Amino acid sequence: MTTDSSPSVRAGHPIRFVEVNAENTHEHGQLIEQIISTDRTGVVVKNVLSQGVLDTATDRMTSSQLAHRWGSPNAGMVGGEIRTIGDAATPTFTSFGGPTLHGYAQSLDAHTLRTQEIFDGQSPTQSLQRVFSSLFGDKPASPPQLDDTRPWASYNFRALDPGVQIYSHHDNHYGLDIYQHLDACYDRSVLLSWFVVLQGAESGGELVVYGLWGSDPNPPMLPTRFIDTEALERDYQKHCVHLQAGDLVIFDSGRHVHRVTPVCGQRSRLTLGGFLTVARDRSRLAFWS
């Protein structure tokens, strides 16, 4: 099922999302390549995780026993204070240059244990691997090697508490020092984001993707150097991606400016996710946090 793009009178690039079911991904082996070539903007894969797995993960993530595992990488960024378990290779408000190799490696060493704690041993990594692979013509999909002994972390866990949002941005992170540890075989002109909703917000907390690309000249900016979201809402093509718990979204976050709207109600929005790219010779796919 193909969903809409916004009215063409609005500015920017077209936005084309497609929705498929986790059981049918083998029928869509070209989808990742279509996103890379900009024929599509993204895909929603319904029902990637079962209700039982979601219940276990959300119980654990909100339990007092795991409270000490959460960090606040955007502490001090009013309204944008995402909480995370596990580092992401992105700039944050507390570290504009992203994680150091030492910091990332420390977080990585705890990744397996954290995943076991949260999923009670039923890690979703293999299911995700299968979905990524089938959307890329059944080619191998795995986290890339960070060094000789260990791969990058497959994903991290995120919480947006009531009132918190992810401000408009695009993901253009290959300039960070940590990416010197990403093998040169991978295509740095490609950066897709992906995440799975573990617990949706009561309302709000929606992913909105705009027709503005990070590479477009003269983007609407505020004097604070943040993107002017009001101008995006008013003038640009946009698409609100409707996701339910258990759904996976993969989209071209390296090009398209996007945001997550403020979470409303009492419940935190919980996701796990990361990034992905493919080898320059298209022989394999890599995903990481």
Ligand SMILES: O=C(O)CCC(=O)C(=O)O
């Ligand atoms: O909701 C999330 O987990 C992240 C959304 C986002 O900004 C991204 O995936 O780039």
